Amino acid sequence: MERENRFWRIVLLALPLAVFAVLVVWPLFSSFYYSFTNWNGFDSRYEFVGFRNFAKIYTDKLFLNAAINTAIWMVAAILLPTLLGLGLALLIDSRIPGGTIFKSVFYLPICLSAVVVGQIWVWIYQQDWGLLNTVIWTVTGERPAIAWLAKPETALGSVIVAWSWQQTGLSMVIYLAGLVSIQEELLEVCEIEGASAWQRIRLVIIPLLTPATIVVIALSVINSLKGFDILFIMTGGGPFHSSDTLAMHMYNESFRKYLMGYGSAISVVLFLIALTIIRIYFRQLRKLDEIHG
Amino acid sequence: MSIQFTRRGLAAAVVLPVLLATSPAISQGDVTITHYFTGELGKKSFDEQVAKFEAASDFTVKDSPIGHEDFKSGILVRAAGQSLPDVFSYWAGARVQFVVDSGSLHPIDDMWNREGLDDVVAKSVADSATMYNGNRYLVPLNYHYSGMFYNTNVMADAGVTEFPTTWDGFLELCEKLKGMGVTPIALGSMNRWPAQFWFDYLLLNTAGPKYRAALMNGSASYDDPEVVRAMEMWASLVDAGYFVPNANADNWTDASDRVARGEAAMTLMGTWITGYWNGIGLMAGDDYDFFPFPAIDDGLPTSVVGPVDGLVISSNVQNVAGAEAFIAFMVSDPGVQAGWTKGQGALSANTMVDPAEYNAVMQKANATVAAADHFAFNYDLATPPPVAEVGLAMFAEFMNDPSRSGEILAGAATAAAEAFTQ
Numbered sequence: 076m077e078r079e080n081r082f083w084r085i086v087l088l089a090l091p092l093a094v095f096a097v098l099v100v101w102p103l104f105s106s107f108y109y110s111f112t113n114w115n116g117f118d119s120r121y122e123f124v125g126f127r128n129f130a131k132i133y134t135d136k137l138f139l140n141a142a143i144n145t146a147i148w149m150v151a152a153i154l155l156p157t158l159l160g161l162g163l164a165l166l167i168d169s170r171i172p173g174g175t176i177f178k179s180v181f182y183l184p185i186c187l188s189a190v191v192v193g194q195i196w197v198w199i200y201q202q203d204w205g206l207l208n209t210v211i212w213t214v215t216g217e218r219p220a221i222a223w224l225a226k227p228e229t230a231l232g233s234v235i236v237a238w239s240w241q242q243t244g245l246s247m248v249i250y251l252a253g254l255v256s257i258q259e260e261l262l263e264v265c266e267i268e269g270a271s272a273w274q275r276i277r278l279v280i281i282p283l284l285t286p287a288t289i290v291v292i293a294l295s296v297i298n299s300l301k302g303f304d305i306l307f308i309m310t311g312g313g314p315f316h317s318s319d320t321l322a323m324h325m326y327n328e329s330f331r332k333y334l335m336g337y338g339s340a341i342s343v344v345l346f347l348i349a350l351t352i353i354r355i356y357f358r359q360l361r362k363l364d365e366i367h368g
Numbered sequence: 369m370s371i372q373f374t375r376r377g378l379a380a381a382v383v384l385p386v387l388l389a390t391s392p393a394i395s396q397g398d399v400t401i402t403h404y405f406t407g408e409l410g411k412k413s414f415d416e417q418v419a420k421f422e423a424a425s426d427f428t429v430k431d432s433p434i435g436h437e438d439f440k441s442g443i444l445v446r447a448a449g450q451s452l453p454d455v456f457s458y459w460a461g462a463r464v465q466f467v468v469d470s471g472s473l474h475p476i477d478d479m480w481n482r483e484g485l486d487d488v489v490a491k492s493v494a495d496s497a498t499m500y501n502g503n504r505y506l507v508p509l510n511y512h513y514s515g516m517f518y519n520t521n522v523m524a525d526a527g528v529t530e531f532p533t534t535w536d537g538f539l540e541l542c543e544k545l546k547g548m549g550v551t552p553i554a555l556g557s558m559n560r561w562p563a564q565f566w567f568d569y570l571l572l573n574t575a576g577p578k579y580r581a582a583l584m585n586g587s588a589s590y591d592d593p594e595v596v597r598a599m600e601m602w603a604s605l606v607d608a609g610y611f612v613p614n615a616n617a618d619n620w621t622d623a624s625d626r627v628a629r630g631e632a633a634m635t636l637m638g639t640w641i642t643g644y645w646n647g648i649g650l651m652a653g654d655d656y657d658f659f660p661f662p663a664i665d666d667g668l669p670t671s672v673v674g675p676v677d678g679l680v681i682s683s684n685v686q687n688v689a690g691a692e693a694f695i696a697f698m699v700s701d702p703g704v705q706a707g708w709t710k711g712q713g714a715l716s717a718n719t720m721v722d723p724a725e726y727n728a729v730m731q732k733a734n735a736t737v738a739a740a741d742h743f744a745f746n747y748d749l750a751t752p753p754p755v756a757e758v759g760l761a762m763f764a765e766f767m768n769d770p771s772r773s774g775e776i777l778a779g780a781a782t783a784a785a786e787a788f789t790q
Binding site: 202334 | 467470472613617764768787
């Protein structure tokens with residue numbers, strides 16, 4: 076019986092494992108392999124160049140620019156949705172009128188794909204008839220000619236706003252679920268003891284929401300590392316590399332410059348960065364688990 | 369025994385769908401093709417020509433088009449996966465050279481001679497666009513010419529009856545239009561490439577085709593005085609307020625729309641703009657027209673700039689006979705060529721296509737190219753792809769802040785020199 080169960084387990088896992096191996100594991104190892112070559116993507120002939128591609132990374136100004144943008148992107152893409160999601164969850168939980176409707180409205184963007192969200196925000200930022208410039212025009216009375224996605228000063232920030240708009244709904248729902256588990260009596264006792272609303276939030280609610288915060292930050296880290304599609308749709312890394320992240324830089328080198336070997340080396344570095352961040356995160360998570368039982 | 373049967377059955381149930389999913393559903397009579405003629409770039413017209421081929425042959429075309437911008441990376445993804453279709457569209461020049469050097473194309477010399485294409489394709493196009501490393505690899509599906517396309521009503525309102533042939537005349541026209549409150553020049557450089565025609569013409573008409581060819585092959589540098597001068601002339605136009613503000617915020621259709629609406633007077637663009645304008649109801653000659661880019665320095669050959677769209681056969685072609693029959697049909701049948709070029713807003717390289725098939729504007733474009741001394745591929749088709757990326761980024765950066773052109777050119781010179789070594 077046990078033998079038969081084992082057989083079924085193997086058979087049922089075989090197909091998904093095969094798909095995973097072909098679509099994830101194989102390309103991953105292929106990237107490692109090609110990072111040591113000068114392959115251009117078209118040619119079946121290529122040479123092994125040792126660590127030359129990795130050495131080039133140290134002198135590549137565009138790589139440094141992309142690394143700085145990636146750091147900005149990750150910090151902002153984690154902080155903004157987390158803080159906004161917490162704020163919205165606290166507002167909705169305070170039973171403001173229409174809270175259920177607001178909850179649905181704020182959650183809606185997470186149901187859309189990043190491509191759709193990116194295109195919506197391209198329209199919002201459009202300089203002639205976009206919603207944002209129209210609102211500014213209405214409020215100030217002067218027609219602005221701000222090209223949000225076409226200026227290096229505003230391009231990355233504009234994409235971060237769009238990303239946060241989508242991701243905030245997810246954080247909000249997780250925090251709302253966390254708020255449900257906080258006992259009403261506890262907050263009532265705090266109120267009787269004279270704690271102000273801000274003290275209740277800072278000293279009671281936020282500490283009790285730690286498990287929810289762990290989940291929110293975990294999802295934010297994972298989602299921000301995957302955040303390529305919305306950048307690709309909204310700016311393509313432009314104008315002139317001002318919103319390039321490491322993923323976008325890897326794409327440009329591989330598929331626009333046809334330097335697949337160098338692009339693979341960038342992807343290997345990106346993989347190692349992601350691995351390091353995830354390791355640090357899980358180590359902290361384990362410590363928090365031990366503290367909170 | 370029953371367990372063994374179940375195991376086999378289950379194994380078959382797992383393996384069979386995988387096999388079915390990985391087996392190509394292509395029959396011997398199928399020709400697989402991929403191209404970038406989508407949307408406003410002629411999808412409907414291309415489909416009509418493909419249907420004519422299917423009706424005239426025993427082959428069936430399995431078509432998988434990719435949007436123009438996505439095609440540039442999409443075709444590379446397919447090449448990297450060794451899953452190129454039998455036939456794909458590509459831009460003649462440095463890009464085809466790159467693919468030929470990679471060994472990814474099937475030579476078509478035998479087919480070219482068998483079909484007598486020397487008698488069909490214009491010699492100037494055949495010489496410049498089809499031969500690579502001593503062999504033929506590409507049939508020219510069509511070609512384009514880049515000129516200064518304008519809104520006839522705006523020009524009429526400005527009282528312009530004669531169009532400039534010299535640089536001073538061009539500056540006078542711009543000043544006149546600006547004085548009337550019309551932005552003289554629209555440019556949509558969001559996707560970078562539309563800006564390249566300015567660089568091409570300014571360089572060709574000041575430094576000449578020989579110097580430009582040297583810059584494209586890496587034997588000249590982006591911080592040479594010739595390039596600096598061309599960029600300074602371009603910067604003077606931007607500084608004078610002749611270009612729309614924030615050109616990097618618009619794509620080429622946005623810029624075309626600005627001209628069509630009369631917000632801007634003209635745009636330097638390829639003849640595909642006529643296909644786009646015809647599609648939104650504008651009439652050639654009545655609503656729009658063009659004039660050639662003005663001459664700048666005396667004694668230089670007259671140059672025209674544009675791309676040649678071609679069809680090539682991949683080296684891993686499954687259906688050689690079908691692929692060769694398809695590309696030969698698409699270039700040699702005058703009816704197909706006339707239908708396709710009219711639908712796309714292009715010019716035919718087929719000498720048997722009667723110029724009377726074109727509208728008035730395209731006839732003028734055809735005559736302009738014929739009268740030119742030199743046909744040059746536009747920038748991103750004239751220099752290797754890694755270098756073209758450097759230049760295209762340079763144009764976008766320049767349009768953002770022309771006052772930094774010296775610094776931008778110095779950076780481009782270093783980056784281009786490095787890209788040439790790759």
